[in-house]
Amino acid sequence: MKMLLSAAIVGALLSTSALAASAAKPAAAHSDAIVGDAAAGSAKAAACVACHGPNGVSANPLWPNLAGQGAAYTASQLAAFKSGARKDAVMAGMAAGLSEQDMADLGAHFAKQPARIGSANPDMITEGQAIYRSGDNDNSISACAACHGPAGKGVASAGFPQIAGQHAVYVTAQLKAYRSAERGNAKDPKQLMMQNVAKNLTDAQIDAVSSYIEGLN
Ligand code: HEC
Numbered sequence: 001m002k003m004l005l006s007a008a009i010v011g012a013l014l015s016t017s018a019l020a021a022s023a024a025k026p027a028a029a030h031s032d033a034i035v036g037d038a039a040a041g042s043a044k045a046a047a048c049v050a051c052h053g054p055n056g057v058s059a060n061p062l063w064p065n066l067a068g069q070g071a072a073y074t075a076s077q078l079a080a081f082k083s084g085a086r087k088d089a090v091m092a093g094m095a096a097g098l099s100e101q102d103m104a105d106l107g108a109h110f111a112k113q114p115a116r117i118g119s120a121n122p123d124m125i126t127e128g129q130a131i132y133r134s135g136d137n138d139n140s141i142s143a144c145a146a147c148h149g150p151a152g153k154g155v156a157s158a159g160f161p162q163i164a165g166q167h168a169v170y171v172t173a174q175l176k177a178y179r180s181a182e183r184g185n186a187k188d189p190k191q192l193m194m195q196n197v198a199k200n201l202t203d204a205q206i207d208a209v210s211s212y213i214e215g216l217n
């Protein structure tokens, strides 16, 4: 019954037969040995194109670019949407039918796509760059560069996401969600890192650093 139900949901949500076929298999036991296959991920990503764009660069600034993102981070976020540890109604539905293998494959696929190059609002560069590079000591805000790297490429092996070129509108929304602890599971150690960074950011600082991040490359 459970199988039938989940197969029906998956069938309704996902358009690619590749995804439906792999999701109908019993879930693989958790294993760190799952290796993503970018070619398989490319076929599975057909279900993502409508919002995230043909190569992981989205047209709507509320929908994040996935191109060039670290594979492990992408997979971890898909798992978090599926479990509810990260809250988003749309992505919860998209991730519901994905197996761990699907998540690893999708991560490997998007990691290979060229990252988007964006631009910053020139009026905000000075303030945004200061926060990005040095943080705000008086208000216990850590430098973003310490974890996301001087050029915003992240540290894929540590699960620190690439943020360079990301839409400022999306970045602003995420920083506010961390600040209010509404992105999801307040006990997740990675989310906690960002909650601690974001909790003292003002709206003006968020606007400036988000714009700066969109222009980083
Ligand atoms: C109907 C539109 C839509 C579709 C289709 C969709 N997504 Fe998303 N996706 C979103 C939105 C909106 C968000 C931002 C959620 C939030 O604000 O937390 C998102 C966020 C994500 C994130 C988090 C990115 C980050 O930087 O943290 C990942 C990963 C992701 N989607 C992967 C996928 C994959 C893989 C597929 C296809 C299987 C897919 N999405 C299909 C709309 C969509």
Ligand code: HEC
Pocket: 064, 131, 132, 141, 142, 143, 144, 145, 146, 147, 148, 159, 160, 161, 162, 163, 171, 174, 175, 183, 190, 191, 193, 194, 197, 209
């Ligand atoms: C101590 C390390 C650390 C510092 C410092 C840090 N970050 Fe992060 N950041 C992370 C980690 C880890 C994540 C992933 C958290 C998760 O899983 O939700 C993240 C996630 C993010 C995201 C969400 C990315 C996405 O695609 O959804 C944004 C935006 C972000 N950080 C911006 C910033 C900004 C702006 C600063 C500086 C004000 C900053 N970070 C400082 C570690 C850090």
